[in-house]
Amino acid sequence: MKAKGHVFKYGDNVDTDVIIPARYLNATQGEELAKHCMEDIDKEFIHKVQKGDIMVANKNFGCGSSREHAPLALKCAGISCVIAETFARIFFRNAINIGLPIIECPEAAKAIQAGDEVEVDFDSGVITDKTTGASFTGQPFPEFMQKIITAGGLVNYINEA
Amino acid sequence: MGMTMTQKILAARAGLPQVVAGQLIEAELDLVLGNDITSPVAIHEMKKMNNQEVFNKDKIALVMDHFIPNKDIKSAENCKCCREFACKHEITNYFDVGEMGIEHALLPEKGLVVAGDAVIGADSHTCTYGALGAFSTGVGSTDMAAAMVTGKAWFKVPSAIRFELVGKPAKWVSGKDVILHIIGMIGVDGALYKSMEFTGDGIKNLTMDDRFTICNMAIEAGGKNGIFPVDDLAIQYMKEHSKREFTIYEADEDAEYEETYVIDLSQLKPTVSFPHLPENTRTIDQVGEIPIDQAVIGSCTNGRMDDMRAAAQVLKGRKVAKGVRCIVIPATQAIYLQAMREGLLEIFIEAGAVVSTPTCGPCLGGYMGILAEGERCISTTNRNFVGRMGHTGSEIYLASPAVAAASAVLGRIACPCEL
Numbered sequence: 001m002k003a004k005g006h007v008f009k010y011g012d013n014v015d016t017d018v019i020i021p022a023r024y025l026n027a028t029q030g031e032e033l034a035k036h037c038m039e040d041i042d043k044e045f046i047h048k049v050q051k052g053d054i055m056v057a058n059k060n061f062g063c064g065s066s067r068e069h070a071p072l073a074l075k076c077a078g079i080s081c082v083i084a085e086t087f088a089r090i091f092f093r094n095a096i097n098i099g100l101p102i103i104e105c106p107e108a109a110k111a112i113q114a115g116d117e118v119e120v121d122f123d124s125g126v127i128t129d130k131t132t133g134a135s136f137t138g139q140p141f142p143e144f145m146q147k148i149i150t151a152g153g154l155v156n157y158i159n160e161a
Numbered sequence: 162m163g164m165t166m167t168q169k170i171l172a173a174r175a176g177l178p179q180v181v182a183g184q185l186i187e188a189e190l191d192l193v194l195g196n197d198i199t200s201p202v203a204i205h206e207m208k209k210m211n212n213q214e215v216f217n218k219d220k221i222a223l224v225m226d227h228f229i230p231n232k233d234i235k236s237a238e239n240c241k242c243c244r245e246f247a248c249k250h251e252i253t254n255y256f257d258v259g260e261m262g263i264e265h266a267l268l269p270e271k272g273l274v275v276a277g278d279a280v281i282g283a284d285s286h287t288c289t290y291g292a293l294g295a296f297s298t299g300v301g302s303t304d305m306a307a308a309m310v311t312g313k314a315w316f317k318v319p320s321a322i323r324f325e326l327v328g329k330p331a332k333w334v335s336g337k338d339v340i341l342h343i344i345g346m347i348g349v350d351g352a353l354y355k356s357m358e359f360t361g362d363g364i365k366n367l368t369m370d371d372r373f374t375i376c377n378m379a380i381e382a383g384g385k386n387g388i389f390p391v392d393d394l395a396i397q398y399m400k401e402h403s404k405r406e407f408t409i410y411e412a413d414e415d416a417e418y419e420e421t422y423v424i425d426l427s428q429l430k431p432t433v434s435f436p437h438l439p440e441n442t443r444t445i446d447q448v449g450e451i452p453i454d455q456a457v458i459g460s461c462t463n464g465r466m467d468d469m470r471a472a473a474q475v476l477k478g479r480k481v482a483k484g485v486r487c488i489v490i491p492a493t494q495a496i497y498l499q500a501m502r503e504g505l506l507e508i509f510i511e512a513g514a515v516v517s518t519p520t521c522g523p524c525l526g527g528y529m530g531i532l533a534e535g536e537r538c539i540s541t542t543n544r545n546f547v548g549r550m551g552h553t554g555s556e557i558y559l560a561s562p563a564v565a566a567a568s569a570v571l572g573r574i575a576c577p578c579e580l
Contacts, residue, residue, distance in 0.1 A: 013349055013350070013438060015544075015546045015547075017525070017526075017544065017546040017547070017548060017549050018546065018547055018548065021526065021548055022525035022526045022527055022549075023526055023527070025198050025227075025228075025525075025527075026228060026232075026233060026235035026236045026239065027235060028201050028202050028205065028239070040547055040548040040553045041547060041553075059350055060349060060350035060353065060383060063349060063350065063383065064285065064544060064546060065284075065285045065525070065544075066199065066282075066283055066284055066285040066287075066299040066300060066301050067198065067199065067301070068199070068202055068283075068301035068302040068303060069202070071301075072202075086350060086353060088350070088353070088383060089353065089354050089383070089385055090285055090299050090300060090301060090380075093300055093301060093304060094300075094301035094302075094303065094304075097301060097303035097304060098301075098303055142185060142317075144185050144315070153303065154303050154304065154306075154307050155206055155209050155210055155303060155306065155307065158210060158307055158310070158311065159209075159210060159211045
């Protein structure tokens with residue numbers, strides 16, 4: 001499986017309140033949540049994002065609340081992968097559980113710039129910046145998590161068990 | 162190799178003699194929690210599962226607390242979804258208007274969590290119950306859905322940081338100041354994926370409410386859980402609130418910690434987190450002149466009896482400054498009632514504060530105290546992210562109930578010692 005798209009770049013500690021503000025949490029459908037994704041720190045994001053685009057950020061991405069609405073909003077906005085130095089732990093679980101691919105890779109997170117075209121190969125963990133030609137290797141998932149991802153999320157994984 | 166307190170609970174609940182940091186395990190759960198925001202998503206996910214029966218109707222808690230009494234039609238639909246689910250599956254611990262409280266104050270009060278339990282909740286502040294010597298951590302809605310059916314959850318066994326607390330806190334220094342100090346010291350990702358284990362002689366000088374507050378904000382340092390050893394005070398609390406058997410686990414003497422910090426509680430000062438991260442802490446003497454528009458006293462972090470009493474002690478016989486809105490929110494019905502019996506509500510109202518029914522409302526910018534552009538709020542809640550309580554151009558300063566109350570009186574961020 002591969003993801004390929006242009007990069008939206010953010011800094012440290014992108015929290016779930018900015019990914020999807022709580023004032024919209026009375027909605028539960030991904031498509032509706034996606035309309036407001038990132039609006040508190042980047043009003044242009046939702047107008048510019050194209051299906052398949054990639055989000056890159058520095059440390060502690062997704063810190064804050066446990067709202068699964070956050071990875072869901074990103075996924076439904078069209079984001080195909082999030083690359084970060086580190087992820088907050090609940091966001092990490094939620095992304096895997098709903099099938100939003102994420103990769104920890106401090107080198108890629110630092111080097112990749114907004115607007116770059118990036119390709120991610122999930123099988124090998126290789127991240128390629130097509131704009132600069134640089135390539136990086138992300139942290140591979142433990143086998144158990146890979147099984148959840150391959151199944152398409154936790155619910156499918158349990159159904160198959 | 163020895164195990165930490167958290168590792169011991171996880172080993173026991175996974176049926177293993179030994180676990181090590183980094184190991185993936187599946188643990189049996191004693192309680193699965195959700196609220197009116199996260200449960201509807203979980204219920205929706207559960208409908209996709211082959212098996213749609215709950216594993217144990219007594220071990221699921223659904224607490225309607227974020228947007229209730231319902232603030233709008235969508236919130237009402239969400240609660241209705243939870244109510245119908247609870248009815249259909251005969252969920253014993255479903256808490257709606259009249260019985261509800263803020264989940265992390267309510268569950269210990271109702272005796273639903275005791276020492277040795279493994280608990281997950283679809284709410285990040287589920288880590289609160291570590292104060293009782295339980296392992297508890299926040300997860301998302303899909304994890305909650307899976308756990309409602311299987312009664313189990315997978316965990317990566319965490320490594321740990323030890324915080325050795327010594328000494329006795331000075332007047333006006335509370336559990337909130339302890340945890341804000343720690344977050345300021347290690348940062349908002351300082352305990353990422355790890356346990357925060359609190360030890361030391363100083364623990365005896367912390368009330369149960371202090372300990373709930375400290376564990377509650379472990380997540381604000383990125384922690385998987387926070388946990389206190391079980392002492393006589395914790396045992397007394399559990400005996401008063403629960404009929405359940407509990408199991409006390411202690412860390413091995415040779416347990417491995419990635420780091421140990423010694424914190425002398427007697428040296429701490431009231432502490433304030435500046436916008437827009439909980440790690441931006443300053444002691445009260447370093448705050449400077451910061452006028453405020455609103456003070457919020459409540460939440461799963463600071464809406465308990467100690468907090469109500471501290472705020473009342475400051476507000477008694479005083480008035481909230483002109484131009485400041487002061488909102489007090491007892492976290493549960495029992496706390497509300499007790500505050501009424503002790504005359505605290507009268508003190509709040511006479512001071513010019515408003516008293517609300519239990520709700521998470523303003524903490525996450527839901528309702529009951531939303532901020533306009535350019536407004537500043539001192540709040541006893543747990544997050545001061547951009548836009549958390551309203552307009553992205555508003556500011557939140559986190560502090561203890563005593564500091565929030567003193568700030569409400571003086572109209573600027575202030576120490577109660579100034580009054």
